[in-house]
Every structure is written in C-alpha cells, then in structure tokens.
Amino acid sequence: MTEILRVENLAKSYGTFEAVKGISFTVREGEMKALIGPNGAGKSTCFNMLTGQIRPTRGEVFLDGARITGLPPRVIWRRGVGRTFQITGTYQSMTVIENVQMALISHNRRVFSLFGRARALYRTEALALLDRVGMADQAERPCSVLAYGDLKKLELAIALAHRPRLLLMDEPTAGMAPSARIALMQLTADIVTEEGLSVLFTEHDMDVVFAHAHHIMVLNRGELIADGNAAEVRANPQVQDVYLGGGMLFKEIDHA
Amino acid sequence: MGFFIAQLLTGLANAAALFLVASGLSLIFGVTRIVNFAHGSFYMLGAYVGITLMGVLPGVLGPYLGFWGAIVLTGLIVGLAGALVEIVVLRPIYRAPELFQLVATFGVILVIQDLALMVWGAEDQMGPRAPGLRGVFRIFGEPIPKYDIVLICITPFILLALWALIAKTRLGVLVRAATQDREMVAALGVNQRWLFTGVFALGSALAGWGGALQLPKGGADLLMDFNIIGPLFVVTVIGGMGSLPGAFIAAVLISVLNVFGVAYLPQSTLVLMFVVMAIVLIVRPYGLLGKEEVAGEHGQSGAPETPIRPFGRRGRLAVAGLLLVMALLPLVTQPFALVLLTDIVIFALFAASLQFILGTGGLVSFGHAAFYGGGAYAAALMVTYAKTPMEIAFLFAPLGAGMLALVIGWFCIRLSGVYFAMLTLAFSQLVWSLVFQWRAVTRGDDGLIDIWPSAWLSGTVPYYYFTLVVGVLGILFLRTVIHAPFGYALRAGRDSARQAEAMGIDVKRVQYVAFALAGALAGLAGGLFVFAKGSVFPTELEIGKSFDALIVVFLGGVKTLSGGIVGATFMAAVEDWLTRLHYWRLLLGLLIIAVVILAPEGIVGSARRLGLRLGLVKHTEAD
Amino acid sequence: MTGANPAHGNRGPGPANRRDDHMNILRSLIAAATAVTVLSAPAFAEDPIKIGDINHYKRMAAFAEPYRKGIELAVAEVNAEGGVLGRPLEFVFPDDQGDPGEAVKIAEDLMTREGTVMFTGAILSNVGIALSSFAxxxxxxxxxxxPLADTLVWKSGNPNTFRLRVSTWVQAAMLAEQAAKTDAKTYATIAPNYSYGTEAVEAFKANLKRLKPDVEFVDEQWPALFKIDAAAEVQAIEKAKPDAIFNVTFGADLAKFVREGTDRGLFDGRGVYSMLTGEPEYLEPLGEEAPEGWYVTGYPWYDLPDGPGKDFVAAYETATGETPKMGSLVGYTMAKSVAAAIQKAGATDTASLIKAFEGLEVPSTPVGPLEYRAIDHQSTLGAYVGTLAVKDGKGVMVDWEYKNPVPYMPSDDEIRAMRPAN
Known part of the structure; x- marks a missing residue:
C-alpha cells in the first residue's frame, strides 16, 4: 500500500501556546485511520491545517508526494481531498439535493455560469450520491429541517461528490444515537472499500474507533503519543495514562 | 507653537460632544447589534430639550445650578425617550433578520424630525452661553474660549465614568458579556429584554448629553440629526464598533485632524474624514480597537430562508399579466401615472440590484447609491462633453458603474458584516465628494443638465416603454442569475463561507463579481433615471439615496427574491401620496414603523407566511 | 421634441373624472395595506387658475414657511379683488424634499394631473436648475x-425660465463696492463649500479686483455646508491676519462662526462683508450676539418708511401674526408677479404666459415697480444693504439703502454672450 498523505513535523502556535507540537504521520491508500485524544488535544487544529483552514506555523503536508502546505481549502479540495466538519456547515437555504448539486457544480467548474438553472444541473449524479448514503427520499426537503443524523449523512454525500481520494471526517458521529453511529460508520467503511478511498477521522466514541479504524493515532496536548493498530495503541502505557478516567471504555471494548 | 497648541485644544474641545454621542452608538451596537440610524435624532432632541430647560431652570435654581442641572436633566429625559423607542419600536422586532432594525430606526428619524418641528418650530435656535464661562483664556497668547477648556477637562472624566460603569458594576459585566457572546447572557439567566432597554436608554442619554453640551458652542436646528450621522459612523467604525476607548481615540483623532485640515487643506473638509476611515478600514478592517466579527453574526439570524424556486406556471402567468397591464396602461391613463410608474420601475431596478448582493449575497452595502449616481453621471458626462448620442451614452451608465464597482469592491469585499457596510459607505462618500468638488468636470451641485433622450424616446409614453423594457430585462437578468449556478454559489458563500471554500468555491471572488454585477445594474437604473429627469445632481450619490434603497429592500423582505421590487413599489407609491400632506414625514415614519412591527419579515416574507398559514401557498412554491 | 404636450388648464368635469379613474388604477397597482383614505382635491365652486409651488417645505422649513405665507397673503389679496381673468387664483404647495429628481417628477405631476398653468418654487439652486431644464x-x-444661482438666467438661461430674486453676483457686487471704499488691502473669505458659496466668492473677488486691483486675497475657507467647525475656521483666518473678511456662511454655520469669532476677537478692527446676514431668517436667531459693524445684504422690515413696503409689513403681520422674513417678501412679490403676468396674457397657455412675462411690469410691489427683463428673464428686484447694529437685544440693519440691481449686472452684450442661443 502506498501512502496518500504524509505529514512532517506539523505545528501550530497561538502566541506562546503551541496547540500542535510538530507531529509526523502518514495515511496509506485504502485505509481508515482514526485520530483520537482528549478534548483540547489539538485534533481539530490538526485537521484544519491539513485542509487549509489554518496555516501551519511550521511543518509540511504532502498529498501523493506533492506539497500542499498552506494552500487554500478550495485548492486542496480540488486536489482530491474531501472534508466534513465537527459542526456541520451545510447551506441552510437550499434543499438537500441542491447542497449536493452545489458540490457537483463546483467540481465541474460551473460556478461562474450566469445563465441556466442550477437546479437542473447534475441531478442524476446528486441523486445517486444521496442514494448511496440513504438520503434519496429526503432529496427535496429544505436542509434546515433535517434531523442531525441526516445532516451528517448529507455531509458525507457532499464530501463524496468530487470523488475524493482522501476523506477527512472531523467527529463524524458526534451528537448521534449509538446505533446510528455504528450505521453511519459502517456505511463509510463500505464506501471506502468500494471506492478505494482513504479516510482519516477523529472520534470520541471508542466503540466506533475500535470497530472501524485500521490504524489509530493518539494525540495529547499537541503531541502524537501513539500510532499503530488497535492492540498496539491499547497496550501503550502513555495512552492508558491519558485515558485513565476512560478505562471503562477499554473494558467495554474488550468484551465487545 | 502657540497656534499649534491652540489648534490641538480646539480639536480636543470638539471631540467632547462627538465622543459622547459616538460612545452611545457604540454601546448600543455592541450589546444589541442594532445599527441605530436614529442616534442623531437623540442628539438633536438633546439640543432642543437642553435649550428649553436652560430657558427655565436658571430662573428657579440660579444660573450655575440651572445651566448644569439642565444638561444633566436633558440626558435623563432623552434617555427615557430612548427607552420608550426601544420598548415600543425595537422590542417587537429583535427576532427579525439582522440589521432589519435599521428600517425601524429610520422611521424613528422621520417621526422625531416632524415632532421637533411641531414643538420647537422651524427656526434655528442659538444655544445659551454657559454662565461664568464667557470669554477666553490666553494660552501662549492664543485666545481659547473658557468653555472649550471645560469641555476638554470633562471628557476624560466621562470616559472614566463610563469605563467604571462597564468595568465595575453588574450592569457592566452584563454589557461586556452581551457584547462578546449574546447567548451567554441568556444563559446567565439575565432578563435580556431589560438589559437591551437599559443599554438603549443609556446610549440615547449619552447622545442627549452630547447635544446639550455642545449648546454653548452652537445651537439647535432641524438638520442636526442628519449632519452628525456621517461623523458619528466614522468615529464608531474607526474606533471599532462596541469599543468605548476606541470611540474616544477616534473622536479625538477625527476632531484634531479636522482642525488641522481646515488650516492646511481648507477644501478638503468634506472628504478628509472619509478618507481616514477608508484607510483605517483597509489597514485595520475592524477599526482601531474593534474585535473581529464572529462568523455568521450577520444576515444569519431569524428563521432560515426557504429554498428558492423559479416561478411556476401560475407565477409566470401572473407576472406576464402584470406586464401586459403595464404595457397597455398608456392607452387608458393620464401621463402622470406613467411618470410615476417610470420612477417606480427605475427605483425597483435599483432596489433589485441591491437586493441581489444583500439578500442573495449577504453583503449589506450602505453605499449602493455610488453606482446608481455613478451610472447617471457616466452617461451625463458623455452627453455633456462628448456630445454622445443618447443611445451610446446610455450604455456607459452600466459600464461606468460596473467599473466603479470593480474598483470599490476590490477594497470592500475583503470585509464582512457591518464593517463591509461601513467601508462601502466611506467609498460612496468619497465618490460623492469627488463629484461635488470637482466642479470643473462635474459642475458640482449645479449638476449636469439638459441630458434628454433622443427624439424617438422623447415624451412620457415612449420613455415609459423604454424604461419598462430595460427595467424588466434588468430585473429578469438578475433573477436568472440568482437561479443560475452563480447565484447558488453566491448563496452558498452567504450560508456558510467555510463550507463553500471547502468545496472549491472562491467565495470572495464570487462576491466580487456579484458586487460588480449589482453595481452595473444599479448604474443601469441610474442611466434610466438621468434621461427621465434630464439632469443629475450629487444628491443622487448621497447617503440618503443608499439608505432609501436599503430601507425598501428590508421593508420588502431581505430573505425573499422580490422584496426589493415590492418594497420599492410600495415606498414610491406611498411617498407620492403622503408628501402632499403637511406632516408627511411623521405619517411616513409611523407607517414604516407599523409595517416593520406587523411584518417583521418584510412585506413579501410576511405575506408568504400568512399565505402558508392560510394554506394559499405551498411550502416549496414560495416566492 | 414635443412627444407629450398634454393639455392643461382644461375646464369642465372631464379632468376630475379622469383623475378618479387614474387613482383607482394606481390604487389597485399599489395594492398595499394602506388603510387611510386617499386625498381628495378640494371641490371648487368656480374653476380656479392653479399654480404649483414646488419647494423644500420640510427640509428648509425655516425659509419655506414664511415664503409660503407670503404667497398665501398675495393670493388672498388678488382673490379679494376679483382674482385674475375673473377666476380665483390658487397655489398648491407640494414638497420635493430638496431632491431635484423629485422636484421634476412633481412638476410633471402638476402640469399633467393637477392642471396647473405654470410652476414656481425652489430655494436650493440645484433644484431650481433642474426645474428650469425640465421646463x-x-x-x-x-x-x-x-434660487440665487447666476447660472439660472445667464449661462444656463432658457426661454422658459424667469427669476425674481436678486442673484449672487449682484449681491456680492454691492458688498464689493462698499469694501472698495475702505483701505483694506488683504481679504480672507469664508463660504460654504457648494455652488452658492463658490459663486459668491468668485463674484466678490472679481468685482473687488475690478474696483481696486491691488487687493489681495490671503486666505480662503470652505467649511462643508451646515457642518462648520467654527473654532478651527476662526483660528485659520486669524492666522492669515487679513484686513477684512468676506463671509458667505448662513444659518447654523453663521451662528457658530459669529460666536466663535466674537469670542476669539476675530472681528475686532476688521471690516466684514457678509451675504444675506441682514435677512431676518439669519439675523433673528443671533439675537443680541448679532455682529455689530458688519456690512450686509438683508431686509430691514422694521425700519421702512411709509409706503408700499411698510404697508406690506403691516398686512403680513395682520394676516399671520408674525413679523415678515425675506422669504415672505419674495413669496408675496412672486405671487403678485404671477397674477400680473396672467392678467397681461389674458390666457393661461404657456406661450401666452411666457410672452406676458417678457418685459412684464409689476407696478406695485413692496419694493416699488418691478420689471422682468426681456433680455435675461431676470426681475429688477433689488437688495437692501446696510450695517448691522444691536438694538434692544436684537440685531438690526442701520444706515441701509435699497439698491437697484441693474447697475451691478453685466452689460447686455455680456449677458447675450453668456445665454445659450435658443
């Protein structure tokens, strides 16, 4: 397996506070990799540096060997990186399908078309994507009335619209019921397998993490303290230390 | 040296009243997020109430206590008036879309103008002298009025008192909390409604004190309210909206700069302020001490907009029917109805162009008249200097305005929210003052005249058809763009700029193009205007013109597609009818306030809601 | 160029009915929730001759209200004497908000819907210029x-426009004539930064230089209209140390300028020549602080000798309970001129009225006989000039005289050269 994403010594400081302290890792093609850690560990900062929302203080990011450090989000997106956010940012004034169509319009570089009906463009493709995440029956509903879990699914559909090779998902199941979490991640895993894309995700729910991640990284206070498969991470004494209060989780997983 | 110090002192003395009024505006904005157009009216009220009290109190309390007591009391009375306005007018509409309240405050301006005229009469009133403070001190040989020195000494104490109020009291804690995070206040279990009322009253009281304190240096007149709005916004914005020390620094900066401007660049007094504001905003987009606005703070509150649809069959038939009626009208009606309709179509196109960036783009421009007037001037200049035939000159209207929008937009688009609004205001003032002062070319406020259409369009009926065709095509073009991928991208950038950027959309570039398009279409309206009236004057570029458009867009409904058109039609027709009456401003003001309270989503938005409730409109078929 | 030249001054019931139809169409078009009843035109027993006076009744209320009362007094007098052409005279007073575009729209409304035979009005020169072009x-x-702008009858003059009031050039020339008699060599000017201010300063300079070529203008101040920073202006002028000052500020600007200037001793030992300051509109608000010794143009209504001028003051005070302003005089004289023109024309169509106005003589006005000159359509209304003094806590003009404007105007040839060929 070749690596699709390589991160070298990536760091971000706010004044004297160093949110991310020079971390390095890789994501390989076709794998689902999780980035976990307690609140404030720097997971979202790290993600935002990868997709261009935040400019790193130092370090480099390579996509498929090409440097993408500090590029604006829209450029990184065009290079084939999809992204979902911890707090969803769908377009409230559009319908579900229009949200997906918007991504397709952008992908096909039709944003500056002044004529023609946007609603009529790429409907079939958009419907197929919605169908893929189980949202086809809600295609014409206004986005503003969707249930939270459905919004997350919609976000997934949007992120898949430009056929990315790497998908970054920030807390994809936050705020969802446990059963729905498993279902959503199962869906993601299926897509990963079928499309052959790679996923990097952050997650609080260890059930989800240990059920779906091929590899797990643990971030604590801006430092990467572990990077390996589930067993390796679980055995890591530093990780156990960090998750001392969360020992329960490990037990549950043991007999899961 | 003496001259320099004397100038400095003059600037500091001038800063006193300006700081008081601006701090009130800043406070109100910081907590309630209301851009209070009516703040100048409270300043004017302060001046009038002050004069009245100063005529009465000294007889009762003696000259000293009478004078200073009158000033203190004036603030309290104006504060009460402010509280009344907040409770009656603003409280019912806090849930309306952000910035909608400015329509209500515009209504308040009109009402207070006519009330002041009724109570105090039309004549200018000179302010009474401060007792014991007539005459001058000599400082380095330069005469400095004693009252100036008093003002200079008072101001820091007022700043200190305000600072103490904000830093040391519970009210202050709440105000700070509300300025930073409104939901936090609600979470603290505070009655937010009374906090808002209290802050609005305090802000108004400060304006009242400002009005009363300047009396010994000036007086009271009915133009004070509008005259102070310019400097007021400039100071608040340069200081950073919501920042009291910022307002203080900016008030001093502007006042001192003005004094030196008078001495060394006497012709520049019109523009200096706005040049400074534009420079500050370009370098420090959130003012000297302002904080960056939280994303989604503006244009996002209230219920989310419903998805848009092109007109269905019924809608298209209705529009076609209306157009048919308008086309046949010249057969049955007298010429004046056509003149009025010509004006309405022009205004509707102007409003629709603003609605395009404001509603669809979420960019609130306070300076849209720059493009309307700019277009009118572009065409008029071609006719005047190049003797261009009307047909060609007319094309220069949208072209010139579009170019202007490209230049202004290049600076403004980088900002958002209220700061974007203020920078557009500054630029439109620059354009205005350029036209006003470059007399050799623009003939200043003598205007460009005899700009009449070609023979085949001359006369009411032909020009009405011309306006109808061009105006309707312009509006249809805007609607087409709104439903096109570009319009969707613009809306995407408004709904969530982060998401749009994360799907490959260059949001700023989309907004830039939209800004230029809106400018060109406003210029088209300006071109129609200039040939309809035969002349153009700098008034078409004034702040008031921008506000007119803004008001009708909000009045019609920001979160709708046809709000601007409906609002413009409503306003033009109502004005035509009301201005025949004596106290028409009072009536118009009350009417605006009534519409705002009864229809907080604008006329179209509220009509749609009513339609939904009555089952006349289906959810997805709106607009 | 005459696509629409609708009939005006129609008689009979026709227009009234059509007006109603038209309102109905409008109303259904507006379709707005306005519950208030629509205005209804007053019903006339006898068909009056209507004139529309378009003005900034709200925006410049202090000037427009006395003007309107002057018109109303004149109309009452005309109608008491049987009206004109046997019909009553009637003025309507629409408000244009000081907006030239709005004024043009109203003018169209007046001529096509209201059935007025001509229109009058405007205080602001730019509105006047827009109306002139439209006419x-x-x-x-x-x-x-x-409106004071010189251009109205000269550079932009046209056959359809007449003007009553004495223009900027002439008033400035009268002041310059007085200034030229003194020893003052250096002058500072202060004027609001808009057309009227610039025009006045240019006129004063040109006239004074002509009369006294060695004068020097050492400082020019241009405060924004009604936004004066008086203290700074006073300091700047003081710094230039001129022998004399020419002032064009008025209204609230003037009050602030006078107060700061007096406090800081700017006017001590300096001659000040000031436009319009003697007009009650501007002088009365100054009260006891009126600057003594200024040489001004104005209106000394309180000091007129027996004759038509004093009679007008008495009639005005009786009718309104107020003392007259400059605007009262202008409004009154204007309405009287209109009546005289219609009487002379014997008809109300535009062509006859224009013909009547050219060379029209109005024999009895408060300032004596007037003529509307055929050459430039300017009336021969003059100006009162005099020196300011304070009496009984009020500013008044003393040693004043009424000056005929004609000697101060450019020559007929110059005027012909300026006016566009028609």
Whole structure:
C-alpha cells in the first residue's frame, strides 16, 4: 500500500501556546485511520491545517508526494481531498439535493455560469450520491429541517461528490444515537472499500474507533503519543495514562 | 507653537460632544447589534430639550445650578425617550433578520424630525452661553474660549465614568458579556429584554448629553440629526464598533485632524474624514480597537430562508399579466401615472440590484447609491462633453458603474458584516465628494443638465416603454442569475463561507463579481433615471439615496427574491401620496414603523407566511 | 421634441373624472395595506387658475414657511379683488424634499394631473436648475422665486425660465463696492463649500479686483455646508491676519462662526462683508450676539418708511401674526408677479404666459415697480444693504439703502454672450 498523505513535523502556535507540537504521520491508500485524544488535544487544529483552514506555523503536508502546505481549502479540495466538519456547515437555504448539486457544480467548474438553472444541473449524479448514503427520499426537503443524523449523512454525500481520494471526517458521529453511529460508520467503511478511498477521522466514541479504524493515532496536548493498530495503541502505557478516567471504555471494548 | 497648541485644544474641545454621542452608538451596537440610524435624532432632541430647560431652570435654581442641572436633566429625559423607542419600536422586532432594525430606526428619524418641528418650530435656535464661562483664556497668547477648556477637562472624566460603569458594576459585566457572546447572557439567566432597554436608554442619554453640551458652542436646528450621522459612523467604525476607548481615540483623532485640515487643506473638509476611515478600514478592517466579527453574526439570524424556486406556471402567468397591464396602461391613463410608474420601475431596478448582493449575497452595502449616481453621471458626462448620442451614452451608465464597482469592491469585499457596510459607505462618500468638488468636470451641485433622450424616446409614453423594457430585462437578468449556478454559489458563500471554500468555491471572488454585477445594474437604473429627469445632481450619490434603497429592500423582505421590487413599489407609491400632506414625514415614519412591527419579515416574507398559514401557498412554491 | 404636450388648464368635469379613474388604477397597482383614505382635491365652486409651488417645505422649513405665507397673503389679496381673468387664483404647495429628481417628477405631476398653468418654487439652486431644464424640455413655464444661482438666467438661461430674486453676483457686487471704499488691502473669505458659496466668492473677488486691483486675497475657507467647525475656521483666518473678511456662511454655520469669532476677537478692527446676514431668517436667531459693524445684504422690515413696503409689513403681520422674513417678501412679490403676468396674457397657455412675462411690469410691489427683463428673464428686484447694529437685544440693519440691481449686472452684450442661443 502506498501512502496518500504524509505529514512532517506539523505545528501550530497561538502566541506562546503551541496547540500542535510538530507531529509526523502518514495515511496509506485504502485505509481508515482514526485520530483520537482528549478534548483540547489539538485534533481539530490538526485537521484544519491539513485542509487549509489554518496555516501551519511550521511543518509540511504532502498529498501523493506533492506539497500542499498552506494552500487554500478550495485548492486542496480540488486536489482530491474531501472534508466534513465537527459542526456541520451545510447551506441552510437550499434543499438537500441542491447542497449536493452545489458540490457537483463546483467540481465541474460551473460556478461562474450566469445563465441556466442550477437546479437542473447534475441531478442524476446528486441523486445517486444521496442514494448511496440513504438520503434519496429526503432529496427535496429544505436542509434546515433535517434531523442531525441526516445532516451528517448529507455531509458525507457532499464530501463524496468530487470523488475524493482522501476523506477527512472531523467527529463524524458526534451528537448521534449509538446505533446510528455504528450505521453511519459502517456505511463509510463500505464506501471506502468500494471506492478505494482513504479516510482519516477523529472520534470520541471508542466503540466506533475500535470497530472501524485500521490504524489509530493518539494525540495529547499537541503531541502524537501513539500510532499503530488497535492492540498496539491499547497496550501503550502513555495512552492508558491519558485515558485513565476512560478505562471503562477499554473494558467495554474488550468484551465487545 | 502657540497656534499649534491652540489648534490641538480646539480639536480636543470638539471631540467632547462627538465622543459622547459616538460612545452611545457604540454601546448600543455592541450589546444589541442594532445599527441605530436614529442616534442623531437623540442628539438633536438633546439640543432642543437642553435649550428649553436652560430657558427655565436658571430662573428657579440660579444660573450655575440651572445651566448644569439642565444638561444633566436633558440626558435623563432623552434617555427615557430612548427607552420608550426601544420598548415600543425595537422590542417587537429583535427576532427579525439582522440589521432589519435599521428600517425601524429610520422611521424613528422621520417621526422625531416632524415632532421637533411641531414643538420647537422651524427656526434655528442659538444655544445659551454657559454662565461664568464667557470669554477666553490666553494660552501662549492664543485666545481659547473658557468653555472649550471645560469641555476638554470633562471628557476624560466621562470616559472614566463610563469605563467604571462597564468595568465595575453588574450592569457592566452584563454589557461586556452581551457584547462578546449574546447567548451567554441568556444563559446567565439575565432578563435580556431589560438589559437591551437599559443599554438603549443609556446610549440615547449619552447622545442627549452630547447635544446639550455642545449648546454653548452652537445651537439647535432641524438638520442636526442628519449632519452628525456621517461623523458619528466614522468615529464608531474607526474606533471599532462596541469599543468605548476606541470611540474616544477616534473622536479625538477625527476632531484634531479636522482642525488641522481646515488650516492646511481648507477644501478638503468634506472628504478628509472619509478618507481616514477608508484607510483605517483597509489597514485595520475592524477599526482601531474593534474585535473581529464572529462568523455568521450577520444576515444569519431569524428563521432560515426557504429554498428558492423559479416561478411556476401560475407565477409566470401572473407576472406576464402584470406586464401586459403595464404595457397597455398608456392607452387608458393620464401621463402622470406613467411618470410615476417610470420612477417606480427605475427605483425597483435599483432596489433589485441591491437586493441581489444583500439578500442573495449577504453583503449589506450602505453605499449602493455610488453606482446608481455613478451610472447617471457616466452617461451625463458623455452627453455633456462628448456630445454622445443618447443611445451610446446610455450604455456607459452600466459600464461606468460596473467599473466603479470593480474598483470599490476590490477594497470592500475583503470585509464582512457591518464593517463591509461601513467601508462601502466611506467609498460612496468619497465618490460623492469627488463629484461635488470637482466642479470643473462635474459642475458640482449645479449638476449636469439638459441630458434628454433622443427624439424617438422623447415624451412620457415612449420613455415609459423604454424604461419598462430595460427595467424588466434588468430585473429578469438578475433573477436568472440568482437561479443560475452563480447565484447558488453566491448563496452558498452567504450560508456558510467555510463550507463553500471547502468545496472549491472562491467565495470572495464570487462576491466580487456579484458586487460588480449589482453595481452595473444599479448604474443601469441610474442611466434610466438621468434621461427621465434630464439632469443629475450629487444628491443622487448621497447617503440618503443608499439608505432609501436599503430601507425598501428590508421593508420588502431581505430573505425573499422580490422584496426589493415590492418594497420599492410600495415606498414610491406611498411617498407620492403622503408628501402632499403637511406632516408627511411623521405619517411616513409611523407607517414604516407599523409595517416593520406587523411584518417583521418584510412585506413579501410576511405575506408568504400568512399565505402558508392560510394554506394559499405551498411550502416549496414560495416566492 | 414635443412627444407629450398634454393639455392643461382644461375646464369642465372631464379632468376630475379622469383623475378618479387614474387613482383607482394606481390604487389597485399599489395594492398595499394602506388603510387611510386617499386625498381628495378640494371641490371648487368656480374653476380656479392653479399654480404649483414646488419647494423644500420640510427640509428648509425655516425659509419655506414664511415664503409660503407670503404667497398665501398675495393670493388672498388678488382673490379679494376679483382674482385674475375673473377666476380665483390658487397655489398648491407640494414638497420635493430638496431632491431635484423629485422636484421634476412633481412638476410633471402638476402640469399633467393637477392642471396647473405654470410652476414656481425652489430655494436650493440645484433644484431650481433642474426645474428650469425640465421646463425647457417640456415647454412649460417656470418662475424661480428664491434660487440665487447666476447660472439660472445667464449661462444656463432658457426661454422658459424667469427669476425674481436678486442673484449672487449682484449681491456680492454691492458688498464689493462698499469694501472698495475702505483701505483694506488683504481679504480672507469664508463660504460654504457648494455652488452658492463658490459663486459668491468668485463674484466678490472679481468685482473687488475690478474696483481696486491691488487687493489681495490671503486666505480662503470652505467649511462643508451646515457642518462648520467654527473654532478651527476662526483660528485659520486669524492666522492669515487679513484686513477684512468676506463671509458667505448662513444659518447654523453663521451662528457658530459669529460666536466663535466674537469670542476669539476675530472681528475686532476688521471690516466684514457678509451675504444675506441682514435677512431676518439669519439675523433673528443671533439675537443680541448679532455682529455689530458688519456690512450686509438683508431686509430691514422694521425700519421702512411709509409706503408700499411698510404697508406690506403691516398686512403680513395682520394676516399671520408674525413679523415678515425675506422669504415672505419674495413669496408675496412672486405671487403678485404671477397674477400680473396672467392678467397681461389674458390666457393661461404657456406661450401666452411666457410672452406676458417678457418685459412684464409689476407696478406695485413692496419694493416699488418691478420689471422682468426681456433680455435675461431676470426681475429688477433689488437688495437692501446696510450695517448691522444691536438694538434692544436684537440685531438690526442701520444706515441701509435699497439698491437697484441693474447697475451691478453685466452689460447686455455680456449677458447675450453668456445665454445659450435658443
């Protein structure tokens, strides 16, 4: 397996506070990799540096060997990186399908078309994507009335619209019921397998993490303290230390 | 040296009243997020109430206590008036879309103008002298009025008192909390409604004190309210909206700069302020001490907009029917109805162009008249200097305005929210003052005249058809763009700029193009205007013109597609009818306030809601 | 160029009915929730001759209200004497908000819907200029009462526009004539930064230089209209140390300028020549602080000798309970001029009225006989000039005289050269 994403010594400081302290890792093609850690560990900062929302203080990011450090989000997106956010940012004034169509319009570089009906463009493709995440029956509903879990699914559909090779998902199941979490991640895993894309995700729910991640990284206070498969991470004494209060989780997983 | 110090002192003395009024505006904005157009009216009220009290109190309390007591009391009375306005007018509409309240405050301006005229009469009133403070001190040989020195000494104490109020009291804690995070206040279990009322009253009281304190240096007149709005916004914005020390620094900066401007660049007094504001905003987009606005703070509150649809069959038939009626009208009606309709179509196109960036783009421009007037001037200049035939000159209207929008937009688009609004205001003032002062070319406020259409369009009926065709095509073009991928991208950038950027959309570039398009279409309206009236004057570029458009867009409904058109039609027709009456401003003001309270989503938005409730409109078929 | 030249001054019931139809169409078009009843035109027993006076009744209420009362007094007098052409005279007073575009719209409304025979009005010169251009384009008649701009009858003059009031050039020339008699060599000017201010300063300079070529203008101040920073202006002028000052500020600007200037001793030992300051509109608000010794143009209504001037003051005070302002005089004289013109024309169509106005003589006005000159359509209304003093806590003009404007105007040839060929 070749690596699709390589991160070298990536760091971000706010004044004297160093949110991310020079971390390095890789994501390989076709794998689902999780980035976990307690609140404030720097997971979202790290993600935002990868997709261009935040400019790193130092370090480099390579996509498929090409440097993408500090590029604006829209450029990184065009290079084939999809992204979902911890707090969803769908377009409230559009319908579900229009949200997906918007991504397709952008992908096909039709944003500056002044004529023609946007609603009529790429409907079939958009419907197929919605169908893929189980949202086809809600295609014409206004986005503003969707249930939270459905919004997350919609976000997934949007992120898949430009056929990315790497998908970054920030807390994809936050705020969802446990059963729905498993279902959503199962869906993601299926897509990963079928499309052959790679996923990097952050997650609080260890059930989800240990059920779906091929590899797990643990971030604590801006430092990467572990990077390996589930067993390796679980055995890591530093990780156990960090998750001392969360020992329960490990037990549950043991007999899961 | 003496001259320099004397100038400095003059600037500091001038800063006193300006700081008081601006701090009130800043406070109100910081907590309630209301851009209070009516703040100048409270300043004017302060001046009038002050004069009245100063005529009465000294007889009762003696000259000293009478004078200073009158000033203190004036603030309290104006504060009460402010509280009344907040409770009656603003409280019912806090849930309306952000910035909608400015329509209500515009209504308040009109009402207070006519009330002041009724109570105090039309004549200018000179302010009474401060007792014991007539005459001058000599400082380095330069005469400095004693009252100036008093003002200079008072101001820091007022700043200190305000600072103490904000830093040391519970009210202050709440105000700070509300300025930073409104939901936090609600979470603290505070009655937010009374906090808002209290802050609005305090802000108004400060304006009242400002009005009363300047009396010994000036007086009271009915133009004070509008005259102070310019400097007021400039100071608040340069200081950073919501920042009291910022307002203080900016008030001093502007006042001192003005004094030196008078001495060394006497012709520049019109523009200096706005040049400074534009420079500050370009370098420090959130003012000297302002904080960056939280994303989604503006244009996002209230219920989310419903998805848009092109007109269905019924809608298209209705529009076609209306157009048919308008086309046949010249057969049955007298010429004046056509003149009025010509004006309405022009205004509707102007409003629709603003609605395009404001509603669809979420960019609130306070300076849209720059493009309307700019277009009118572009065409008029071609006719005047190049003797261009009307047909060609007319094309220069949208072209010139579009170019202007490209230049202004290049600076403004980088900002958002209220700061974007203020920078557009500054630029439109620059354009205005350029036209006003470059007399050799623009003939200043003598205007460009005899700009009449070609023979085949001359006369009411032909020009009405011309306006109808061009105006309707312009509006249809805007609607087409709104439903096109570009319009969707613009809306995407408004709904969530982060998401749009994360799907490959260059949001700023989309907004830039939209800004230029809106400018060109406003210029088209300006071109129609200039040939309809035969002349153009700098008034078409004034702040008031921008506000007119803004008001009708909000009045019609920001979160709708046809709000601007409906609002413009409503306003033009109502004005035509009301201005025949004596106290028409009072009536118009009350009417605006009534519409705002009864229809907080604008006329179209509220009509749609009513339609939904009555089952006349289906959810997805709106607009 | 005469696509629409609608009939005006129609008689009979026709227009009234059509007006109603038209309102109905409008109302259904507006379709707005306005529950208030629509205005209804007053019902006339006898068909009056209507004139529309378009003005900034709200925006410049302090000037427009006395003007309007002057018109109303004149109309009452005319009608008491049987009206004109056997019909009553009637003025309507629409408000244009000081907006030239709005004024043009109202003018169209007046001529096509209200059935007025001509229109008058405007205080602000730019509104007057817009109305003038419009009158020419549509071939209507416009009589400008108050606007001062020289261009109205000269550079932009046209056959359809007449003007009553004495213009900027002439008033400045009268002041310059007085200034030229003194030893003052260096002058500072202060004027609001808009057309009227610039025009006045240019006129004063030109006239003074002509009369006294060695004068020098050492400082020019241009405060924004009604936004004066008086203290700074006073300091700047003081710094230039001129022998004399020419002032064009008025209204609230003037009050602030006078107060700061007096406090800081700017006017001590300096001659000040000031436009309009003696007009009650501007002088009365100054009260006891009126600057003594200034040489001004104005209106000393309190000091007029027996005759038509004093009679007008008495009649005005009886009718309104107020003392007259400059605007009262202008409004009154203007309405009287209109009546005289219609009487002379014997008809109300535009062509006859224009013909009547050219060379029209109005024999009895408060300032004596007037003529509307055929050459430039300017009336021969003059100006009162005099020195300011304070009496009984009020500013008044003393040693004043009424000056005929004609000697101060450019020569006929110069005027012909300036006026566009028609």
């Amino acid at each position: 020419k384009e549509k071939n209507y008649l416009y009589l400008a009462g108050e």
